[in-house]
Amino acid sequence: MAGDPGSPGKPPACDLCGGDAVFLDRVRGCHLCEDHFKSDVEGRFRSTIWNYRLIRPGERIAVALSGGKDSTVLLHLLRKIIPRGGDITLTAITVDEGISGYREATMEVARAMAESLGVEHRIVSFGEISGSTLDALVRTGGDHPCSICGIHRRKALHAAAEGLGATAIATGHNLNDEAQTVVMNCLRGDLPGFTRSPVRCSAPSPRFASRISVREPAGGGIRRIKPLFRIPEKEVALYAILTGLFRDLPECPYAGTALRSEVRRLVDRLENLRPGTLGRIVRGQEEVASIWREIRKEALSPAGGPGSDREN
Ligand code: SF4
Numbered sequence: 045m046a047g048d049p050g051s052p053g054k055p056p057a058c059d060l061c062g063g064d065a066v067f068l069d070r071v072r073g074c075h076l077c078e079d080h081f082k083s084d085v086e087g088r089f090r091s092t093i094w095n096y097r098l099i100r101p102g103e104r105i106a107v108a109l110s111g112g113k114d115s116t117v118l119l120h121l122l123r124k125i126i127p128r129g130g131d132i133t134l135t136a137i138t139v140d141e142g143i144s145g146y147r148e149a150t151m152e153v154a155r156a157m158a159e160s161l162g163v164e165h166r167i168v169s170f171g172e173i174s175g176s177t178l179d180a181l182v183r184t185g186g187d188h189p190c191s192i193c194g195i196h197r198r199k200a201l202h203a204a205a206e207g208l209g210a211t212a213i214a215t216g217h218n219l220n221d222e223a224q225t226v227v228m229n230c231l232r233g234d235l236p237g238f239t240r241s242p243v244r245c246s247a248p249s250p251r252f253a254s255r256i257s258v259r260e261p262a263g264g265g266i267r268r269i270k271p272l273f274r275i276p277e278k279e280v281a282l283y284a285i286l287t288g289l290f291r292d293l294p295e296c297p298y299a300g301t302a303l304r305s306e307v308r309r310l311v312d313r314l315e316n317l318r319p320g321t322l323g324r325i326v327r328g329q330e331e332v333a334s335i336w337r338e339i340r341k342e343a344l345s346p347a348g349g350p351g352s353d354r355e356n
Contacts, residue, residue, distance in 0.1 A: 085121075104209055106210035108213060118214060174196050178193055215268065220276060311325070
């Protein structure tokens, strides 16, 4: 689908209805109008949840809501497919890291967003869980602020989700985040990280079962799910703008210096030069994770492993 490139000054035409296009999908080579773009994003979101069986009947989902565009779009889309009063419950959790001059504004956006969607909202702070703010932890030195933040945020989210009796924590990681993580794991030589599945689920649909890793937390604990992991960041941002969810928020003062920032620039440039790179990185890693798990399963099975075919 190439679409009508449009006359000068006029937007190109949507390939599906001929209306004014707002988006050019360079991977599939098609233009989409606002309505078709939004339903395309919503369709991919639904199919990710369905194909990877990310959500099950009767679940209580804790949604990590920072107030930024990704988590806001995540909550909005989950509310669209999970009606109020059904057997699946949503609760938004905002983690207050204790970053002076930054967190206050985003927390207010998160609170208002949850209220407008009729989703229960909880706030959990680093102070409650770790006894200190991120600002104070950073002053003591050691790791990069984002590494310290990541560890304590996971801990805080997990504690809050456990307190709620949640069965899964949904986070707003998009396709760019996942591709960056794959590249960072390679650069660090982090084999366990590289061979970990990007989503965690229990029973993928048969079509996907052969392709993806199946991970269930040991002891049946709280799963972490990433329903936006197949949607590129640009599309999440455009969806947020078109649905009136986008808020211009301050940037975290610690952002921009971590390895992730450099990797982000690298993969964005590659995606720009060769559309589809992000998806190929994540799909390739899924394949490797799946093969790796099969190898480990065989090696650990009583019949497998080194020496299993040796005669005694
Ligand atoms: Fe935490 Fe780093 Fe994100 Fe700031 S940029 S909120 S320090 S992970």
